[in-house]
Amino acid sequence: MVCFCFLVDQRKKVKRCKPVAGSCSRCGAGASVADMITQTRFCFLPFYCKSWKAIICTFCGAMLKSYT
Template sequence: MVFFCFLVDQRRKVRSSKPAAGICSRCGGCASVADMETATRLCYLLTVHRVTWRAIICTFCGAMLKSYRHYRLY
């Protein structure tokens, strides 16, 4: 029996954010530090992989200025 499973989508969601010092290099808008979450789904069924990370994003244009892993203990 052959069973095919494929990547359906990968969604990024901002869980929380707070203002940060600095400005965007692209548009000159304010920057904020955001806790992001990426969820990967396979075969329209279930979320297989979930990663939490932190990024510095522009509040005006939405550009990601810097991203880095953020390990949180639950």
């Protein structure tokens, strides 16, 4: 029996962001609302794409909250 293993990866990109009132709970820096896009690729070919919003820290890059 032969089993093939293919590479599957997932990339998260920030399309645009704007500042929001509040601060990061980890480092205390400012936060921003970002429009995110997730691309899942199978053998280097994109086959799934999803857009969503998230609140991220502007200093450490931590994702504080996500919305679908």
